[in-house]
Amino acid sequence: MPGPTQTQDVRSEDGSAGFPEFGDSIDQTTFEQILEMDDDEEEREFSKSIVYDFFTQAESTFQKMDANLEKKDLAQLSSLGHFLKGSSATLGLTKVKDSCEKLQHFGARKDETGTKEEPDDEKSLRNCKVTIEQAKTEFKEVEQALRRFYRDDSS
Amino acid sequence: MQDQDGPNALPSLSTLSLSDNDKRENHGQRAASTGLSDRIFANTPVPTVILDQTLTIRHVSKSYYALSSRTPEELIGENIYGFVEQKVPVPDVATVRGAIETAIATGNVQTIHDIPTPDGSFYSMRTTPIVEDGELLYIIFEIENTTQEHMRQTELREQLSINETFRILVETVKDYAIFMLDPGGHVSTWNAGAQNIKQYTREDIVGKHFSNFYGDEDRAADKPGKELVVALRDGKCEDEGWRYRKDGTKFWANVVITPVYRNDILIGFSKVTRDLTERRAAETRLISAYEESDKLKSEFLANMSHEIRTPMHGMLTALTLLIDTGLNAEQKELSSIISDSGRVLLQLINDVLDYSKLASGSFSVGSGVVCIPDIIVSVTRHFQTTTKAATRLETSLDPRIPQTLEGDALRYRQIVQNLIANAVKFTESGVVTVTLTLDEESGDSLTLLTEVSDTGIGVPQRAVGTLFTPFTQFDNSATKRYGGTGLGLSICKTLAELMGGQIGFRPNDGGEGGSVFWFTVKLRPVRRVDSVEKLSSLQAEGAYTAQPTDPLAEVKRIATGKRLLLAEDNQINSRVMLRTLKSLGFVSVDPAMDGMQALSMVKQESISIKPYDLVLMDINMPLIDGVTCTVEIRKAGIDVPIVAMTANALKGQAEAYLAKGMDDYITKPVDRGLLVKVLARWLRNKSMLDVGTKGG
Numbered sequence: 024m025p026g027p028t029q030t031q032d033v034r035s036e037d038g039s040a041g042f043p044e045f046g047d048s049i050d051q052t053t054f055e056q057i058l059e060m061d062d063d064e065e066e067r068e069f070s071k072s073i074v075y076d077f078f079t080q081a082e083s084t085f086q087k088m089d090a091n092l093e094k095k096d097l098a099q100l101s102s103l104g105h106f107l108k109g110s111s112a113t114l115g116l117t118k119v120k121d122s123c124e125k126l127q128h129f130g131a132r133k134d135e136t137g138t139k140e141e142p143d144d145e146k147s148l149r150n151c152k153v154t155i156e157q158a159k160t161e162f163k164e165v166e167q168a169l170r171r172f173y174r175d176d177s178s
Numbered sequence: 179m180q181d182q183d184g185p186n187a188l189p190s191l192s193t194l195s196l197s198d199n200d201k202r203e204n205h206g207q208r209a210a211s212t213g214l215s216d217r218i219f220a221n222t223p224v225p226t227v228i229l230d231q232t233l234t235i236r237h238v239s240k241s242y243y244a245l246s247s248r249t250p251e252e253l254i255g256e257n258i259y260g261f262v263e264q265k266v267p268v269p270d271v272a273t274v275r276g277a278i279e280t281a282i283a284t285g286n287v288q289t290i291h292d293i294p295t296p297d298g299s300f301y302s303m304r305t306t307p308i309v310e311d312g313e314l315l316y317i318i319f320e321i322e323n324t325t326q327e328h329m330r331q332t333e334l335r336e337q338l339s340i341n342e343t344f345r346i347l348v349e350t351v352k353d354y355a356i357f358m359l360d361p362g363g364h365v366s367t368w369n370a371g372a373q374n375i376k377q378y379t380r381e382d383i384v385g386k387h388f389s390n391f392y393g394d395e396d397r398a399a400d401k402p403g404k405e406l407v408v409a410l411r412d413g414k415c416e417d418e419g420w421r422y423r424k425d426g427t428k429f430w431a432n433v434v435i436t437p438v439y440r441n442d443i444l445i446g447f448s449k450v451t452r453d454l455t456e457r458r459a460a461e462t463r464l465i466s467a468y469e470e471s472d473k474l475k476s477e478f479l480a481n482m483s484h485e486i487r488t489p490m491h492g493m494l495t496a497l498t499l500l501i502d503t504g505l506n507a508e509q510k511e512l513s514s515i516i517s518d519s520g521r522v523l524l525q526l527i528n529d530v531l532d533y534s535k536l537a538s539g540s541f542s543v544g545s546g547v548v549c550i551p552d553i554i555v556s557v558t559r560h561f562q563t564t565t566k567a568a569t570r571l572e573t574s575l576d577p578r579i580p581q582t583l584e585g586d587a588l589r590y591r592q593i594v595q596n597l598i599a600n601a602v603k604f605t606e607s608g609v610v611t612v613t614l615t616l617d618e619e620s621g622d623s624l625t626l627l628t629e630v631s632d633t634g635i636g637v638p639q640r641a642v643g644t645l646f647t648p649f650t651q652f653d654n655s656a657t658k659r660y661g662g663t664g665l666g667l668s669i670c671k672t673l674a675e676l677m678g679g680q681i682g683f684r685p686n687d688g689g690e691g692g693s694v695f696w697f698t699v700k701l702r703p704v705r706r707v708d709s710v711e712k713l714s715s716l717q718a719e720g721a722y723t724a725q726p727t728d729p730l731a732e733v734k735r736i737a738t739g740k741r742l743l744l745a746e747d748n749q750i751n752s753r754v755m756l757r758t759l760k761s762l763g764f765v766s767v768d769p770a771m772d773g774m775q776a777l778s779m780v781k782q783e784s785i786s787i788k789p790y791d792l793v794l795m796d797i798n799m800p801l802i803d804g805v806t807c808t809v810e811i812r813k814a815g816i817d818v819p820i821v822a823m824t825a826n827a828l829k830g831q832a833e834a835y836l837a838k839g840m841d842d843y844i845t846k847p848v849d850r851g852l853l854v855k856v857l858a859r860w861l862r863n864k865s866m867l868d869v870g871t872k873g874g
Contacts (some may be wrong), residue, residue: 046498052559056850060757069757077750105798110750112847135488153488160495 045172048165053115071173077110081119081162088126088155097144100151101130107158116165122158129154229317233258233278236316245321258319267293267301267321274303281305282314292328300328355451359435361444363388363406375431375453377424388449391421393428409435409447421451430458479534483527490527494520529665536672543676545833547704547843548587550626551575552852554614557594561602568607571598576615579626581855584833585701589677593670594628597695600666601632608633608690623700625679633692636685645683646671667695674699729858730762736861737763740791741783744769745776745807746823747799751846755794758850762857773802777810784816792860795840797824805838812839819860823848 045054057074061067084107091099104126111120128137129150141147219226225242227235238253245267246253258278259271268274269290281288288305295301306318348356348369355372357365364387368380376383376391383390389402396402396419409415414436421431432452438445497520501513558573565571594612601610610632617627637645646667667681674681678700686692742759744767746752752769759767768790770776776795783789793811797804808820822835822843835843844856 053847053849056758057754059850060754060761073750073753076753080748080750102798106748109748109796109798109846113748113751113754115847153492157492157495160499164499 045165045168048116048118048161048168050115050117053113057114067173074114074169074173077114077116078166080110081107081166085155085159085162088151092148092152092155095144095148097130097132097147097151099130100155101127104128104130104154116162118161119158119165122154122161126151126154126158225321227253227258227319229258229319231314231316233317242321267295267299268303269293277303277305278317278319281307281317285309291324299323299325301325353452355449357449358438359388359406359447359449361446363402363447366446372451375423375429375451376421382424391451393420393422396420405433405435406447409437410444413437418454429453430455476534479530483531483534487524487527487531490520490524494524526665529669532669533665536669536676543586543589543673545584546587547582547833548585548590548701549581549852550583550585550590550701551579551581551614553587553591554594554612554628557591557598558612560595561598565602565610566606569602569605570609571602572609572611574611574613578616579614580624580703582704583624583701584704585699586677589673590699593673593681593697593699594630596666596670597628597630597697600695601630601634601693605632605634605692608692610634617698623678623702625698625700627696627698629694629696631686631688631692631694633686633688633690636691636693637683642683646681670697677701729854732862733854733858734763736858737765740764740766740861741788742767743776743779743783743790743793745773745793745799745804746796747771748796751796755848758848758853762854773799773804773807775801776804777802777807780811780816780818781814784814784818789816790818792857793818793820795820795822797822797835805835805840808835808839821856821860 045051057070058064058067061070084103088100088103091103104123108120108123108127111123124137125135128135129141129147131137132141132144132147133139134141135150141150219228219237220240222239223241224239225245226237226239227242228237230236235253235256235258238250243249243253259275273290277288277290280286285307287307290303293301293303300323302322302324304318304320304322306320307314308316308318351369351371352374353371354369355375356369357372358367360366364385365383366385368378368384372383373379378390387402389397392402405415405417414434416435417433419431419433420428421433422428430453432454434450436448436450438448494517497513497517501510501517505513554573554575558571562571598610598612610630613627613629613631615627615629616624618625671681674697679698681695681697684694684696686694742764744752744755744759746755746769749771752771756767756769768779770779776793776799780790780793795804795808799807802810804822804824808822811818811820819841820839822840823846824835824843842856842860844852
């Protein structure tokens with residue numbers, strides 16, 4: 024249903040879902056490229072290891088984000104946002120990527136789109152906090168979907 | 179005259195008169211003089227009466243009879259006073275008497291001017307005493323119609339009075355500088371207003387050229403002289419601009435110069451100058467106040483939409499999660515309504531945000547390296563999945579369009595996406611075609627024409643005029659049926675214009691109905707970097723003519739033996755890139771986890787037998803970033819091709835990277851197809867250059 028409306032929100036790459044179970048959380052084209060790297064379509068060894076590495080990376084990054092939120096270190100938050108944005112973008116995890124990008128901007132004392140300065144550090148921190156929570160939620164969502172995809176029942 | 183005519187004239191009067199006096203005063207000279215004085219006095223056109231010293235009427239001219247409508251019998255021999263005021267235009271008896279007595283007493287001619295008559299004519303009455311040896315002989319009493327003369331005099335007096343009034347008016351006006359220039363442009367008159375506004379006194383300025391009032395720049399451009407020419411040509415020259423006072427201060431002046439002619443001969447120019455400094459300042463204040471309030475409004479809109487967007491995202495996210503918790507059918511239906519409405523609302527907010535940004539002018543079009551055909555392909559691929567089953571989505575791309583151009587990929591994409599979305603939305607069946615053609619190519623810019631045609635419901639004629647107006651949709655029922663914000667096309671219009679182009683609509687005359695929306699954008703060709711120029715010159719020499727058509731096959735072929743360095747701090751990205759490169763045939767790729775490491779590796783290997791053939795460089799890395807690393811590599815004199823990989827490649831950043839010594843760039847997440855093209859471009863060049871060097 025989330026088909027194209029009159030203008031696309033081009034600020035976030037609206038990935039259309041080729042894998043119905045992923046909803047619009049994952050950009051099909053990008054994720055397909057990762058899957059194509061698998062030697063065996065049954066085992067999916069490479070993509071699975073990458074994806075699971077990402078889970079680990081995301082968890083540890085979220086921990087660092089929380090720590091830096093505690094320390095009110097906006098610059099570090101921005102940097103962490105950028106970091107996680109890179110890997111989530113590579114895997115096509117659109118929603119997480121978008122939130123990380125927002126975090127990058129908020130941490131840089133800017134608005135969500137990175138176009139306008141935000142003079143109030145407290146507000147920037149609040150923005151960061153909300154965005155981290157959002158990113159975590161989105162991550163959980165996509166993690167579940169991916170674990171299902173790899174038929175992992177351990178979650 | 180009196181001395182001669184008197185004695186001769188007087189006797190002749192007796193011939194006309196019947197009085198005794200006449201006979202008595204005759205001395206026998208009658209025959210000699212008869213005729214001349216007779217005829218003169220009888221026929222003078224001036225109504226004349228001649229009196230003797232007793233004021234008895236002795237002689238009357240024909241003209242007097244005519245004027246008074248009397249016969250000789252009634253007049254000759256009568257006393258003058260008995261006739262005044264009777265049909266003869268003279269003042270009252272007392273005045274006549276006074277005139278006659280004064281004439282007798284002084285011996286001088288007495289004239290009473292401008293005696294009005296009831297019919298509007300004017301007369302003068304002249305009393306001339308004829309005196310001989312101190313003795314009064316006769317009095318000549320003449321009445322003359324002076325109406326014409328009187329009118330002329332009156333007119334003259336009035337004119338003089340008007341001129342005087344005008345002169346006083348002009349001289350005393352304080353708010354306007356009004357003065358005359360001679361034909362050469364030298365000041366010839368000066369008024370109080372001129373002194374007031376320009377500070378020069380009459381003595382200061384009269385005789386000086388009027389260019390003294392202009393600034394240096396205007397004088398250098400001979401503006402004063404040109405204004406006189408224009409005034410002569412057009413009959414008037416009006417100008418607003420800065421003029422200078424005696425003390426060098428300037429004021430904003432409105433100036434009107436008019437040529438003045440007398441009898442078709444140019445006698446000079448009138449110049450009227452008003453000081454509009456205050457008015458101009460007031461206007462400027464008004465305009466800036468208006469602009470400020472308009473800007474505030476747009477900023478408010480932008481901020482509001484922006485603020486609304488964040489909670490909207492939160493709501494929609496939560497809603498998605500809610501739907502996944504296992505709802506019953508009714509709950510599912512209701513929550514999907516919330517979801518749909520939320521998305522429409524979010525779209526509306528995004529549109530308003532864009533629109534208000536556009537309106538406030540805070541929307542900028544960035545400049546980066548774009549591949550327009552790729553954008554079209556990518557956008558159409560995106561829509562393939564949502565296009566209705568009975569509709570085909572096709573593209574037609576002009577092969578003349580270069581793969582890389584300078585422009586704003588995001589904004590171009592936004593327009594294309596919008597137009598295709600509309601076309602797909604309004605087309606139930608048939609075909610949607612995206613056509614990209616090179617419209618025009620000039621030295622430093624290319625105009626690309628993008629057309630999206632469909633076989634959908636089309637646009638009714640009456641709605642064509644408002645298609646690109648904000649918040650309008652051509653049909654209410656269509657709104658209900660198709661949804662949308664009514665802002666999309668107006669945003670597209672502004673975006674196209676920001677990119678130096680236009681947007682338009684025409685009906686699709688392909689036979690099946692539908693619409694064609696088209697737009698143009700102006701893009702610049704990408705500046706070529708040195709090695710590409712070297713390559714071009716090689717090609718020109720005919721060293722290489724074969725251009726492989728399949729980049730993937732080409733890359734796989736040239737990958738053999740190539741060494742790459744991959745500088746990427748994110749392990750995941752690094753692994754994916756390594757895997758991708760391996761699949762393309764690059765077996766020798768060294769990863770570097772930060773900029774410092776990358777720099778030392780490039781330096782170290784540059785002196786080895788087999789240095790790196792290409793570096794893929796992330797921008798944001800710990801220790802030193804990709805840009806600094808590149809600068810250092812170039813400083814060390816190493817000219818390995820460096821390709822930037824970044825997620826921030828918008829709004830001119832790509833150019834900045836190229837300026838810092840990078841050769842190309844690729845956006846993250848890295849698209850495999852794009853990566854292949856970039857690698858092919860640079861490694862192919864390298865192969866050719868190697869061969870070229872060996873060969874030449």
